[in-house]
Amino acid sequence: MTAMAKSSRPWYGRDYGLSFRMGMTMFLLFALYAAFIVVLWRLRVPRVTLVTIMILVGVSQLFLSDKIVLWTSGARLIESQQAPQLHQMMARLAQLADMPTPKLAWINHRMPNAFAIGKNPRNSVIAVTRGLVERLEPAELEAVLAHELTHIKNRDASVMSLASFFAMVASFIVQQFFFFGFAMEGNQRGGNRNSNGGQAVMVVWLASVLVWAISYVLIRTLSRYREYAADRGAAILTGHPGYLASALEKIQSGVRVIPNRDLRQAESMNAFYIFPATRENSVMEIFATHPTLEHRLHRLELMQQQMEKK
Amino acid sequence: MGLFDSLFGRTKIASGKTDALFALSTAALDIEVKLDSRYAGQAAIILRAVDNSAYDAIGREINDILALGGQDFKAKVKSHDDSMGFRWITFSGPDLDDAVTGLHMTADLIKQGGFSDSLLAAMFRFGDWYLVYSYRRGSFYPFVPTGRSTRNNAREFRIRQTVANALPTEKDPERWYPLWDPPI
Numbered sequence: 409m410t411a412m413a414k415s416s417r418p419w420y421g422r423d424y425g426l427s428f429r430m431g432m433t434m435f436l437l438f439a440l441y442a443a444f445i446v447v448l449w450r451l452r453v454p455r456v457t458l459v460t461i462m463i464l465v466g467v468s469q470l471f472l473s474d475k476i477v478l479w480t481s482g483a484r485l486i487e488s489q490q491a492p493q494l495h496q497m498m499a500r501l502a503q504l505a506d507m508p509t510p511k512l513a514w515i516n517h518r519m520p521n522a523f524a525i526g527k528n529p530r531n532s533v534i535a536v537t538r539g540l541v542e543r544l545e546p547a548e549l550e551a552v553l554a555h556e557l558t559h560i561k562n563r564d565a566s567v568m569s570l571a572s573f574f575a576m577v578a579s580f581i582v583q584q585f586f587f588f589g590f591a592m593e594g595n596q597r598g599g600n601r602n603s604n605g606g607q608a609v610m611v612v613w614l615a616s617v618l619v620w621a622i623s624y625v626l627i628r629t630l631s632r633y634r635e636y637a638a639d640r641g642a643a644i645l646t647g648h649p650g651y652l653a654s655a656l657e658k659i660q661s662g663v664r665v666i667p668n669r670d671l672r673q674a675e676s677m678n679a680f681y682i683f684p685a686t687r688e689n690s691v692m693e694i695f696a697t698h699p700t701l702e703h704r705l706h707r708l709e710l711m712q713q714q715m716e717k718k
Numbered sequence: 719m720g721l722f723d724s725l726f727g728r729t730k731i732a733s734g735k736t737d738a739l740f741a742l743s744t745a746a747l748d749i750e751v752k753l754d755s756r757y758a759g760q761a762a763i764i765l766r767a768v769d770n771s772a773y774d775a776i777g778r779e780i781n782d783i784l785a786l787g788g789q790d791f792k793a794k795v796k797s798h799d800d801s802m803g804f805r806w807i808t809f810s811g812p813d814l815d816d817a818v819t820g821l822h823m824t825a826d827l828i829k830q831g832g833f834s835d836s837l838l839a840a841m842f843r844f845g846d847w848y849l850v851y852s853y854r855r856g857s858f859y860p861f862v863p864t865g866r867s868t869r870n871n872a873r874e875f876r877i878r879q880t881v882a883n884a885l886p887t888e889k890d891p892e893r894w895y896p897l898w899d900p901p902i
Contacts, residue, residue: 504835647773649769
């Protein structure tokens with residue numbers, strides 16, 4: 409009886425620091441985008457051009473992203489008869505998290521990895537590779553599924569596409585600057601404002617480059633925080649932070665033995681995977697979509713201690 | 719789980735809703751008359767095992783209390799850990815009320831310990847089908863397995879229709895989570 413604390417506080421506590429940093433990053437992104445919009449508006453960027461770009465970006469985010477990811481990864485959906493154990497694991501986790509059970513997809517690749525896609529929990533898919541199922545113990549596999557389920561629960565696909573919407577608009581302006589400049593100058597001549605048209609175009613271009621660069625760092629920071637959050641969710645859903653820790657270690661060592669050629673093929677998928685398919689550690693963490701393995705293991709260890717205190 | 723929890727990436731499992739379980743005691747007669755299915759003397763509570771010493775202590779306490787039980791409590795209690803990291807505490811005995819009482823006692827102890835989010839489901843066997851109580855949703859749903867990973871959806875819908883008046887039932891069939899190979 410003495411070991412039992414009579415309280416309704418969840419046994420895992422809360423990570424206020426993570427929530428705060430995540431809120432801060434989202435706020436900075438929001439502020440950056442607001443400033444960008446003000447600049448575009450003040451410099452009288454033709455609305456038709458701007459709206460066209462935004463529609464293009466929005467449509468591609470809404471309708472293409474999921475399909476492209478599934479298509480490039482070579483994942484195909486599997487029915488519960490084909491993998492009863494995997495589906496049962498998924499159903500239990502979904503029931504515990506009070507969510508509809510996501511569909512499962514299989515990737516016939518020996519690199520151990522997994523990802524989740526879907527704009528809402530009802531239409532989401534979790535994909536696992538053959539290497540993941542072969543290499544991991546059931547409890548570790550469950551921890552990976554729980555990590556992906558938390559991504560779905562946190563609506564990470566929607567949050568991240570929302571967070572990168574104006575970054576994509578800015579990058580479109582930078583990349584298609586030649587046409588964009590013409591559109592803008594043409595409009596300004598028509599509007600009888602020819603005195604500083606060229607200057608305004610340059611300012612728009614510089615602003616876009618700046619927004620693109622700053623948002624790149626901010627978006628990746630947000631992405632890392634959301635990975636931490638998904639790790640936390642996996643630890644809570646499985647009740648064992650240790651299983652995710654050993655799963656991540658196995659996935660990293662599994663990625664190490666895969667030939668470089670295969671890794672390069674998988675690289676375009678890195679932002680989606682539970683663990684990026686790359687061996688380069690020289691890349692600074694602030695430009696990475698995922699925290700380093702060391703940092704993730706450290707967080708999980710802290711969680712284990714925090715749980716024990718309760 | 720609200721919008722802000724999603725936005726800030728906070729995982730909070732809703733605490734288990736235990737009270738609606740008692741509705742089964744009164745609904746049992748309805749089930750017997752309308753569905754011609756009797757309680758088969760087998761029930762279980764399914765818990766997520768948590769890696770925590772306080773949780774282990776609760777587990778031991780549950781075993782002690784249920785084993786002592788007293789003369790009124792006639793159900794036989796067993797604990798079984800499955801391959802997926804879930805603990806099944808099974809109650810066998812002819813009386814449904816005993817099982818409901820035992821399940822409620824177990825859930826209460828876990829709740830008091832602050833682990834109410836580890837309550838997954840309670841399961842009752844009626845002939846060849848099961849009634850499952852989901853602690854997240856606080857509602858019942860039918861489960862009619864016909865094989866290792868197949869179920870009879872048509873019959874499940876009929877059962878839900880029949881018991882809907884007597885029990886709080888889960889309306890969304892997507893939340894009728896299967897529990898294959900139960901040890902009861």
